[in-house]
Amino acid sequence: MSQVIEDFAAGPRTVHSIRAFFRANTFPLVEGGAITFVWRGEAQEVRLRHWVFGLASSQNLARIAKTDVWHLTMPLPPASRVEYKFEIVRDGHGHWIQDPLNPHLARDPFGANSVAHGAGYSVPSWIHRDPESARGTYEVVEFPSAVFGRRKTKIYLPARFRSSRRYPLLIVHDGDDYLNYASLGSILDNLMARREIPDMIVAFTNSPYRIGEYANDERHARFLTDELVPYLESKFPLRAQPQARCLMGASFGAVAALSTAWRRPGFYGRLLLQSGSFAFTDIGEGNKRGPAFDPVVLFMNQLRAKPTAFSERVFVSCGMYESLIYENRSLIPLLESTGMDVRFREARDGHNWENWRDRLREGLSWLYPGTFLMMYE
């Protein structure tokens, strides 16, 4: 049990001492390698709901006798980041809530979760909007695609954009989500302002049916490679070279990036893959993850059977607390065996946008090193 909880439970448990306890602490309680979740109120049961693969996803909090204080202690290694909610059970019905004692929230397309930070974790400074970083500009292009009909793509132009220069192109899958939940807009501004990455043009793509289009779909590869890239190269000053084309994505978006590069070997020289849903089987084609993964398994099994160097540099990241860590770890030696330059980063985090956000500085600057070491203004 947490020492703080133990001390509290050993005390008088009066209204005054309970108030003092909540005033004196911040929650959840982090003590070395352990975290204690605390909730206060009346309920039949209180459960911790989290997305840490390897731990039971629902765990009951215990009530401290003669109080309405509930608590649960579990291990949390340093530098961890965990998203969670409480399930409050009353009248036999559970209701999920954010932790009212914790101000840290992480937003995603489904709402927001509370976030627990393990000892030593801090939100990176480079994700915040910096008034000293000039902002890039955005414009939306819409063009008729023979593959998908009319599609809109948001284009980012760097703050120092000059039509006389030529830029690398970064294509982001689930582009709006990266902007809304992973701070990619301010990260691009900051990293470019600090010359940690070169100025580049970024295409934020979105799919209305990502589970289908992103799962190793030839139509998606055709849309990107034969339609979007040529269109962008005709409209913007882009360096039309593999080294200057990067595909990026998370989860199924990473599958889309990897499979598109694999389907068009030598066209995309840079890949940034985050928590890719790289499901595979060693025998047979059945998978435990559901039918949406069937085309992914087919693709991954093909790739594993005959790995080739279809790109040049590949950055892969994955959270240790997600079920996909096994698949991502397995991918690294496979990619390395082809001679491609591969960098892999694991983090004590889950399958979520802030995990992907926190890895962007390293990933982007490794794929596209800027001149920041040369710059002395």
Place this chain on the structure above:
Amino acid sequence: MTSNEQWPQGPIVLLGPQSDYAEIAQVLDNLEVSGTVALITAGWQENEAEDDTLARRMGRPRVNLALHARSEKAFGADADLACAAAARQKHLQHLQEFYRMRLDAVDDVASAIAVRHVDPLELDEQRQISVTQLRHLDADHLARCASVLDDFDATWKPRERQAVTTHSEEIAAVIEGCDAVVIAGGHILALLNRMRLFDVLARVGRRPIVAWSAGAMALTERIVLFHDSPPFGKNLAQVIDPGLGICPGVVVLPDMSRRVQLNKREKIGRFAQRMAPATCIALDPGSRIEFKDGVLQQVKAERLTIAGDVEKEWKP
């Protein structure tokens, strides 16, 4: 490099970052510069010509020497030279990469030894060995870089080629009509290579030079790249170029307080020892050091000591 006989003979003032160019006018006043200033902003690369704000703050007429634009024209007019220069840069990049790998290896070994449970005196001895190895790598790398640069000059004689001399002569004529040379910061190699190509310092004569950040670095005899928080990889400082060498005996560190963790005394001490006998000087905003006849005269800047301190008050 510029020969000693052609070294500028006037005062040289090196400054820290000039985010709002507030100090420049004052420094030029102190140097009694009232006429036109020859301005070098090649470190700004393709933005070289965007010098209106700087010119306004200087409060004096200026002529931008346009070294970046001139180099584009010169290379455009002389494809052989452009090709050779690109090959030289590629070679230098490879040298830098491999030197950097060797630095990393020395640092890895130093870290592994540092955690051994042996007599502290033995660890001290090992620390000295690591510094010696780093110094050797630095010196060897700089010598190789200098050799590449010299070989290029000897083979291609860029300063005798029409595409370059046309501009060098124009630059000389412009400087002739100016009272001072001002060198802004920016991309250190972009700046350095262009000053070298047009042999700018040979045209300066007795005029004062005011330079900041990368401009200041370019004038020293050892360019050191440094940052304690790179986006990935080790944060080891690395030498990259012998510099133009008219401000000897110092390693200048622009914007040091922002780029270096000043509480890491052992690291600071090791860096100072690695660069010795040169004095490591922080060029933070407000810093100022002055050279005359190749000798450091006045200092208003912090220096790093071998003991790991950042010393505020000191004299050359």
